[in-house]
Amino acid sequence: MTLPISTTSGWPRAFVRAVLCAAAVWLHLELSATTAFSAEPDADRFEVAIKDHAGFDKPLRTFFSKYCNDCHAGGADEGGFETERLLVDLTDPATFARWEQVYDRVRGGEMPPADADQPHSADVDTFAALLSKPLTDVHAASKSTVLRRLNRRGYQNTLNDVFGTNLDLQSLLPEDARSHEFDTVGEALGLSMVHLQRYMDAAKLVLETAIAKQTAAPEPKTLTAWYKDTREAQQHVGKAWKLLDDGFVVRFAGGGYPTGMLRGSGVNEAGRYRVRVTGYAYQSEEPITFSVGGTSFAAGSDKPIYAFFEARPNQPTTVEFETWIEPRYMLAIEPYGIHDPGRYKRDSIDQYDGPGLAIGEVTVEGPLVDQYPSPGHHLIFDGLDRIEIPPRNPRDRSKPWYVPKFSIEPSDPVAAATTSLRRVAEATLRQPVSDDDLAPYVSLFSQQVDQGESFEDALRTAVTAILCSPRFLYLQEPAGALDDYALASRLSYFLHRTLPDGMLMDAAGAGQLTAAAGLRSQTDRLIRHERFQRFLVDFADSWLDLREMDLTAPDQTLFPEFDPFLRDSMPRETLAFLREMIESNLPVRNLIESDFAMLNSRLAEHYALPPIDGVAIRKVSLPADSIRGGLLSQASLLKVTANGTNTSPVTRGAWVMERIQGVTPSPPPPGIPGVEPDIRGATTLRELLDRHRDSESCRSCHAKIDPPGFALECFNPIGGYRDRYRSLGEGNRVDTEVNGRKVRYRLGPAVDASGEFDGTAFAGFRQFRRALAGEERLLATTFVVKLLTFATGRELGFSDRPEIDRIVTAAAENHYRARDLLHAAVASKIFLSK
Numbered sequence: 001m002t003l004p005i006s007t008t009s010g011w012p013r014a015f016v017r018a019v020l021c022a023a024a025v026w027l028h029l030e031l032s033a034t035t036a037f038s039a040e041p042d043a044d045r046f047e048v049a050i051k052d053h054a055g056f057d058k059p060l061r062t063f064f065s066k067y068c069n070d071c072h073a074g075g076a077d078e079g080g081f082e083t084e085r086l087l088v089d090l091t092d093p094a095t096f097a098r099w100e101q102v103y104d105r106v107r108g109g110e111m112p113p114a115d116a117d118q119p120h121s122a123d124v125d126t127f128a129a130l131l132s133k134p135l136t137d138v139h140a141a142s143k144s145t146v147l148r149r150l151n152r153r154g155y156q157n158t159l160n161d162v163f164g165t166n167l168d169l170q171s172l173l174p175e176d177a178r179s180h181e182f183d184t185v186g187e188a189l190g191l192s193m194v195h196l197q198r199y200m201d202a203a204k205l206v207l208e209t210a211i212a213k214q215t216a217a218p219e220p221k222t223l224t225a226w227y228k229d230t231r232e233a234q235q236h237v238g239k240a241w242k243l244l245d246d247g248f249v250v251r252f253a254g255g256g257y258p259t260g261m262l263r264g265s266g267v268n269e270a271g272r273y274r275v276r277v278t279g280y281a282y283q284s285e286e287p288i289t290f291s292v293g294g295t296s297f298a299a300g301s302d303k304p305i306y307a308f309f310e311a312r313p314n315q316p317t318t319v320e321f322e323t324w325i326e327p328r329y330m331l332a333i334e335p336y337g338i339h340d341p342g343r344y345k346r347d348s349i350d351q352y353d354g355p356g357l358a359i360g361e362v363t364v365e366g367p368l369v370d371q372y373p374s375p376g377h378h379l380i381f382d383g384l385d386r387i388e389i390p391p392r393n394p395r396d397r398s399k400p401w402y403v404p405k406f407s408i409e410p411s412d413p414v415a416a417a418t419t420s421l422r423r424v425a426e427a428t429l430r431q432p433v434s435d436d437d438l439a440p441y442v443s444l445f446s447q448q449v450d451q452g453e454s455f456e457d458a459l460r461t462a463v464t465a466i467l468c469s470p471r472f473l474y475l476q477e478p479a480g481a482l483d484d485y486a487l488a489s490r491l492s493y494f495l496h497r498t499l500p501d502g503m504l505m506d507a508a509g510a511g512q513l514t515a516a517a518g519l520r521s522q523t524d525r526l527i528r529h530e531r532f533q534r535f536l537v538d539f540a541d542s543w544l545d546l547r548e549m550d551l552t553a554p555d556q557t558l559f560p561e562f563d564p565f566l567r568d569s570m571p572r573e574t575l576a577f578l579r580e581m582i583e584s585n586l587p588v589r590n591l592i593e594s595d596f597a598m599l600n601s602r603l604a605e606h607y608a609l610p611p612i613d614g615v616a617i618r619k620v621s622l623p624a625d626s627i628r629g630g631l632l633s634q635a636s637l638l639k640v641t642a643n644g645t646n647t648s649p650v651t652r653g654a655w656v657m658e659r660i661q662g663v664t665p666s667p668p669p670p671g672i673p674g675v676e677p678d679i680r681g682a683t684t685l686r687e688l689l690d691r692h693r694d695s696e697s698c699r700s701c702h703a704k705i706d707p708p709g710f711a712l713e714c715f716n717p718i719g720g721y722r723d724r725y726r727s728l729g730e731g732n733r734v735d736t737e738v739n740g741r742k743v744r745y746r747l748g749p750a751v752d753a754s755g756e757f758d759g760t761a762f763a764g765f766r767q768f769r770r771a772l773a774g775e776e777r778l779l780a781t782t783f784v785v786k787l788l789t790f791a792t793g794r795e796l797g798f799s800d801r802p803e804i805d806r807i808v809t810a811a812a813e814n815h816y817r818a819r820d821l822l823h824a825a826v827a828s829k830i831f832l833s834k
Helices: 013-033 043-052 058-067 093-107 121-142 152-163 193-210 231-236 341-346 375-381 394-398 413-428 435-450 455-467 484-495 502-509 516-528 532-543 564-583 601-606 635-640 649-660 685-692 696-714 765-773 776-792 798-812 818-826
Strands: 221-225 241-243 249-251 271-282 288-295 305-311 317-325 330-335 356-366 387-389 405-407 596-599 618-621 724-727 746-750 755-757 760-762
Touching: 058 121, 093 121, 121 798, 152 193, 152 375, 152 413, 152 532, 193 375, 193 455, 231 241, 271 288, 271 305, 271 330, 288 356, 288 564, 305 317, 305 564, 330 356, 375 413, 413 435, 413 455, 435 455, 484 502, 484 516, 484 532, 484 776, 502 516, 516 532, 516 818, 532 564, 532 776, 564 596, 564 601, 564 635, 564 818, 596 601, 649 696, 649 776, 696 755, 696 765, 755 765, 760 765, 765 776, 776 798, 776 818, 798 818
Parallel strands: none
Antiparallel strands: 221 356, 241 249, 249 356, 271 317, 271 356, 288 305, 288 330, 387 405, 596 618, 724 746, 755 760
């Protein structure tokens, strides 16, 4: 096999081969020889379970004959299901899934249907008990202890936290596959030689960044910039811009041309910078929102927005923040909500009396360094004399291209390297490290020295090998009950998305995590920590699909009010809402129906709520009977379930079923075309779906999928409320302006958000929301299942149901509160074992 060894990564070819081969060998040895990594089920237990339940279907056939076979036997296969064709080999995943579906539909009262003879409750109980036992035993015996690799974000967080860097390592690594919505599920996280090669490149970048390149900390520099001093001022002052006597420049429009790019604010080195911007709202009685972002002349470069602020009227104030800025980026400042292009192009800019953003002095200070050398440098080199080698020409030190070289010459290189490597291994491998564990890395160091590498280069090679080893890349989770160190890792990667900190490792070493009180105490501590925000982001990205926020762009003709400030605010609302749910331990019904929302000024405007000041998200009480409150009315989730132009009740309904109700919709039958909305406005999607449901094979599924989607039809693709669809063709003209421009969309047919949910009709979203919020046990069950899937990295199955039921039942007395459910999930047998 020829390995795809990169020739552009900067690694010596011999080193690449050495690390790849070493990693591959160690991976093979550890995976094949360690039962903790066994990916196979317990064969003996599995065989016993199958043998014990041979012929399990025979007593069930009596129930089928009495209640099911009129529609599902003897050639009748309504819904594509025939009892006589039900296979009995539960070792086959498809057969197991079919029997599981039978159990759920009978136990849930879906089958037999309401218009058929109904079984006695005792018959249903007997049927469920007879089928539950084989499904539980076979699933429990067939569970495999799947290897769980760190996903890209976990790898990035771990290295940045250990070495004190702030690098985007995700972009260097292959995309992680997803299973059951999450990118933490072990069965989807494979490892290839391409992965190993990319891990080496990522490790190299981390070491190059963390290891000091000079003996003294670099001094931060301060750049000062004014718009009035830029070449753009020569072009635009007196036209689009206005120069004031105090030297401030006023911009009357944001976005488009001329841009807010500010020459003189560009940085040459990546790092954390302190930015100060002085400005005020000009000719305005209201604050003006503005963003401070980055821009570059590089083709295809991103244009990040670092922060949003409000400029107060007429009185210059200075805002200050710290942010990471990439090299060759300069600042770009953009106002929002004041665009009136027609008027000031007709009038002299000096006579224009509309609002604008006045910007004065802007400073950029940095790079800011909290610790020099970095934690990673200390981790590797503490105790070693790293001496700078003087350049041949002393004047070279003052040259911008000069990079010092260092020499390390310990009296006992192997002993010194062993000490250093032990420190690195203990900091990264999340378990106590023995001499045997360390031996391969010390051996690799010695090999590199024997081949002529310097002490430092050989040490870097060995450190890189640690960061590419199975002990680092895979969570150490032995089959059965997890020990304290495995629990520390599972808890930390669950709630902080990184390796355990010192306090958690100390608790593991003291045996406190296998005690309920110790585990709960550490869970509470991790929730209070600032890194808990990582959990909120990653969990919401997967569970609620927030990772798809930018998958589609709203049509600017249909939705001209969509702007970067609104885009930035949308996911921040959802993340703040989830934090409030957990920190305040609110009942799960609030996920669907709450009397508060997490808002800022832009969201309040978008939702047509009473105005509030400020760009910061905060908790706001909602008016009685507000259509807002809960997840389903949040713009972020309404956007990710639309395509930027229109909405689909099927898409949104399936999303609600899967993410909120915990039910995965069946795929459509083959040969059934999808339903495409008519953006001309001539036909509503409800009318098209009514025709689609004429097909018998479509009707039963759409009866469950469509109602939530219909209820959400009162929200457009960017989360605004609507009672009529917007269209680009037929419909009534609209006499409305957005940022000084007349809108070009029309108003088409009326929205019908009515439907039937669980046999009860609802007239619109509010009634549907109230009905769904009443399904508290269902909401709690889904929340727990999502938490545990994310935390454990495996799909929960039939044999996990009793434990989930126990968790949810215990939470009922206190109204199924979110933090209680999280604690119960962490204390469950599912979390505490592999």
